Amino acid sequence: MTAENTGGFNTRAIHAGQAFEPRTGAVVPPVHFSSTYAQDGIGGLREGYEYGRGTNPTRDALQEQLAALEGAKYSYSFSSGLAAEDGLIRALMAPGDHIVLGNDAYGGTYRLINRVLGPWGIGHTVVDMADQARVAEAVKANKTRFVWVETPSNPMMKVTDIEALAEVAHEAGALLVVDNTFASPYLQNPLAFGADIVVHSTTKYIGGHSDVIGGAVALNDDELAEKVGFVQFAVGAVSGPLDAFLTTRGLKTLGVRMDRHSSNAQAVAEWLQGRPEVEAVYYPGLPDHPGHELAKKQMRRFGGMVSVSFNGGEAAARKIAESTRVFTLAESLGGIESLVNYPSQMTHASVKGTELAVPENLIRLSVGIEDVEDLIADLEQAFAGL
Numbered sequence: 001m002t003a004e005n006t007g008g009f010n011t012r013a014i015h016a017g018q019a020f021e022p023r024t025g026a027v028v029p030p031v032h033f034s035s036t037y038a039q040d041g042i043g044g045l046r047e048g049y050e051y052g053r054g055t056n057p058t059r060d061a062l063q064e065q066l067a068a069l070e071g072a073k074y075s076y077s078f079s080s081g082l083a084a085e086d087g088l089i090r091a092l093m094a095p096g097d098h099i100v101l102g103n104d105a106y107g108g109t110y111r112l113i114n115r116v117l118g119p120w121g122i123g124h125t126v127v128d129m130a131d132q133a134r135v136a137e138a139v140k141a142n143k144t145r146f147v148w149v150e151t152p153s154n155p156m157m158k159v160t161d162i163e164a165l166a167e168v169a170h171e172a173g174a175l176l177v178v179d180n181t182f183a184s185p186y187l188q189n190p191l192a193f194g195a196d197i198v199v200h201s202t203t204k205y206i207g208g209h210s211d212v213i214g215g216a217v218a219l220n221d222d223e224l225a226e227k228v229g230f231v232q233f234a235v236g237a238v239s240g241p242l243d244a245f246l247t248t249r250g251l252k253t254l255g256v257r258m259d260r261h262s263s264n265a266q267a268v269a270e271w272l273q274g275r276p277e278v279e280a281v282y283y284p285g286l287p288d289h290p291g292h293e294l295a296k297k298q299m300r301r302f303g304g305m306v307s308v309s310f311n312g313g314e315a316a317a318r319k320i321a322e323s324t325r326v327f328t329l330a331e332s333l334g335g336i337e338s339l340v341n342y343p344s345q346m347t348h349a350s351v352k353g354t355e356l357a358v359p360e361n362l363i364r365l366s367v368g369i370e371d372v373e374d375l376i377a378d379l380e381q382a383f384a385g386l
Contacts, residue, residue, distance in 0.1 A: 013253075111350040187303055
């Protein structure tokens, strides 16, 4: 690990992979758009660069930065979160292999595993990850390669014991994959708790400004990393140089943004708890959340995502989602602006009719970094319309 990769989180976020440009002294490294690189004779590569699909200095810098923040030896930056998941599965699995998947997962992940990779020969079983005995049973009953979990989960905010789940997976010879998108590397580092692989949609908190699409895989094992890197190169779903630059820029402020996201979300969740219209608030920062104590153990703070269900059913949820003014009705999450989403028909429409289906009386809030008084006032005016 180089000197620029040591120190606290914010120091690493700013300096890892970000050495100043030596010719001019520019403190922000230039964005390298070149698709190919001159060679000093056949096979005479300069600093290992040959063709942009395989290597690019801007993407390399981002990958070093991501690895430093996740406590990983390796990271790979892909063109989207789903491209990262697809690349990981194709790199390390084969037809006949099996995934044990949490029963509260992003709809796009389920669609990828079920409808794209299923016909290729990848099987899956959906399990409540809190039931470790059931997880162990599902792992052992199949040719399980991956145990795949989101924590906190999307959108029900379930918190899973990473360390315990790693033991269950490893006992059966499987690998634990943790989708760390909701927490971000600032709030949680799954590899430190025994996970084998971390995946991210870097579109979300890592990019942080709703202006770039990307994904990442981080891991420590040399052999597994070589396989992931090969698929990244051979298939080519890489992040482009401008996307990599925007993601790097977002990472530099991740710590300060996550502190504000977490503070605002805590205040919003506490306000929601006191409303008679509300059936339940799903936020691990609330003491009565079933995963609160576990979240305190494996997370630094509780994040910016809050889900809420309404006593008035689907009609009330839809009404609130369509009545906010500061919270924008939109898919995605993790940007500086606050968003409201109706998962049943938006982000999780692909799991309707399955055991992953989202309650129709639920909305998901991505709490941004605006003044929290304005966010609460916006929700209050929306509630007044019920």
